[in-house]
Amino acid sequence: MDPVSAALITKSLDGLALRLDVTASNIANANSRNFRPSQVSFEDSLRTAANQGLDAIAAVKPRVEPMAAGRFGDEPRTDLELDTATATAGRYSALVEILGRELDISRTVIRGGQQ
Template sequence: MNPVSAALITKSLDGLSMRLDVTAANIANANSRTYRPSLVTFEQSLRVAATRGIDAINVVRPRVEAMPAARFGDEPRIDLDLDTAAATAGRYSALIEMLGREMEIARTAIRGGQQ
């Protein structure tokens, strides 16, 4: 795996992990009147950094931001948080699987093609 791809995957996993944590907090605190739900952003920053190389990728940090006010009332939208959690878990799983395949290729190369 080339170094840029490895750095992108690592940063993506960091951002997705933080998003899962924040989404879990949103769900856990949905009934708290004073709690303000949050979201995690990092994809756009990572996309821009990818064009600039590894050093730019390494300085990208996921950001936790307050969610914008709801357009139709203040009631919590657990359904949206659950959707976010499912989508995030799917992306995280796909990246882990990709890393596993890359490691298997490296192991095979190190062993000279023998299992």
């Protein structure tokens, strides 16, 4: 795997892990008085950094920001939070799967093609 791809996957995993933590907090505090749900954004910054090289990718930091008020007010929507958690877990799992396959390929190359 080339270094840029590895850096992008690593940074994506970091951002997705933070999103899972923030989403879990939103769900856990959904019934708390005056709780303001948050969200994590990093994809746009990472997309821009991908064309600028490893240093730009390393400089990307996921941002935790308050969610904009929705049509139903400021309260957390547990159904939407669960949807976010499911989508985030799926993306995280897919990236881990890619890393696992890449390690399998490297292992095969190191062993000279033998199992």
